[in-house]
Amino acid sequence: MFVDTGMPPHGDYTKAFPKTPSLLPYIHSYVSIISAVEDTREQYITRFFPSFMTQFVFDFYGSLNEVIEEGSIQLDIDKGTYVKSGIGTWMDFFQKESLSSKRLVKSFKVTLYPHVLYEVFGISPFEIRNEDLSINDIWGKYEGELLFEELESMPTGDGMIEVFERYFMKQLSKKYCFQKNISNYLMGGHDYPSLKLLSQECGYSERWIQKQYLEVFGESFKHIHNNARFIKTLRMMNSAVLRGESHLKFVSIAYECGYFDQTHFIKEFKKFTGLTPSYYFHTFRDKIPLSWLW
Known part of the structure; x- marks a missing residue:
């Protein structure tokens, strides 16, 4: 749930891409922030807009930021992990006021392509669209806790990337596969002006494709x-x-x-x-x- 910014909102900031070439079809990018905040004021940071991506977010200190969804729903960002599906509503991101003169910041965000939850973890976004989830809910409690602990021990963004890719490669070796080979059509289907044209191109019925969209992406075509x-x-x-x-x-x-x-x-x-x-x-x-x- 952190700002993927063109400049660091809280200090030392790194944006990077997968180091392992085989992960390029699955992982869009990483963002890490390791620093300290000396500004104690409450202030507006930015507004998030919906996208296709799914994000895994790790916050190792928490108590610094909050998110307000469409002006009403408030979420405090505490220490822990968060899973955010990209298709949804806009959200405003704030830095909370604090009496502390200095607050440590360490967060790590992994942006995944939209098919990853379904193809790699065997979970349909449609099933979890209204749920508040942690990494443990996706990865499993044992593996999720180990991943968090190893990431927390890493002093650099590069170190966190190496840890995450090692765990992700292990999960990828067990990945769920599409029952029918239309994943390429699903990934590029939104380029077609209508569901009818997509159906004609890939040879599957509109009803079946619609069902696949709901299962893989959690939303309609x-x-x-x-x-x-x-x-x-x-x-x-x-x-x-x-x-x-x-x-x-x-x-x-x-x-x-x-x-x-x-x-x-x-x-x-x-x-x-x-x-x-x-x-x-x-x-x-x-x-x-x-x-x-x-």
């Missing part, structure tokens, strides 16, 4: 498709910010990304972010380097 379309628009807008552009033609973005019209685009963008595209680009843009996807 339509929800996945809409989420992918949103991510595409967000990347286009963020790229424009990085290029230093001060104006965007939202009509062009809407049509390029497959929306019916600009009104449809604005409505769906607000659903995923809590913000209009114009407000995000012109006013919230100073936060964009801190607003990475879940």
